[in-house]
Amino acid sequence: MTVKLGANRYGKAETRLVQVVRQGPVHHVKDVSVSTSLSGDMEAVHLTGDNATVLPTDTQKNTVYAFARRHGVGQIEAFALRLARHFVASQRSIHHARVEIEEYGWNRTGPHSFVRDGGEVRTCVVHHDEDGRSTVVSGLKDLVVMNSTGSEFHGYIVDEYTTLEPTTDRILATAVAAQWRHSDAGSDYGTAYAEVRRCLLDAFAGTHSLSLQQTLYAMGERALTACPEICEVRLAMPNKHHFPVDLSPFGLDNDNEVFFAADRPYGLIEGGVLREDAPDAGFAWE
Incomplete structure (x- = not known):
């Protein structure tokens, strides 16, 4: 019997991020959950445990936080695109990135006071590959x-x-x-x-x-x-x-x-x- 490695990906699921943007006494809140999945040259890590092509999931989590500080979250689709393009462009072994984000709403009750919106959750899924193709689903x-x-x-x-x-x-x-x-x-x-x-x-x-x-x-x-x-x-x-x-x-x-x-x-x-x-x-x- 012959077997081979099938489709695979790995990543960091549900990185919770809350960003407070301060504009004087008025604050704005972005509350999101970010999940990243990467795929590419991953045969060796599955077959022999060689991690040379693996970007750790902890690094993916840290990238989410660093990008929030450096660029801000803004529209979740744009934030997901920025992350996906970074992972593919910065690592030769990564050929495809998928980023999924859920955003949770807060209703303002004062300049810096909020109550959690119990209604719907905003979502997006972004894909980006080494050929430069991007798809955005809101x-x-x-x-x-x-x-x-x-x-x-x-x-x-x-x-x-x-x-x-x-x-x-x-x-x-x-x-x-x-x-x-x-x-x-x-x-x-x-x-x-x-x-x-x-x-x-x-x-x-x-x-x-x-x-x-x-x-x-x-x-x-x-x-x-x-x-x-x-x-x-x-x-x-x-x-x-x-x-x-x-x-x-x-x-x-x-x-x-x-x-x-x-x-x-x-x-x-x-x-x-x-x-x-x-x-x-x-x-x-x-």
């Missing part, structure tokens, strides 16, 4: 939304195991995880983030839904129509089921007013929407 997760009406579900396959009753009026709730791919590295990432987020929310609220799949497509289509700088949107949307409670044993009716919010199991709807001329995604989503 995103968000844990964006919890709900329509209390304007959602139906009927006309589906019915077999001997089906018990779900069709409905023309249900609660539609989900926690949106969305990623969107930029056509070119170097976009105005902050402006694009705000616009895509607005489009996702507007489409969710404005679509009379016959299925969560239909709503997913409408959200992606709205973002692509409004934002020419992005070429593809991918969405994962768990269906947060709300079931009307049977109150008849207590002599009470329930006209879609009292619900049981079930946390699991749940339907999970995933899909992508892209322009017909979108460039090849390559490794963008890995």
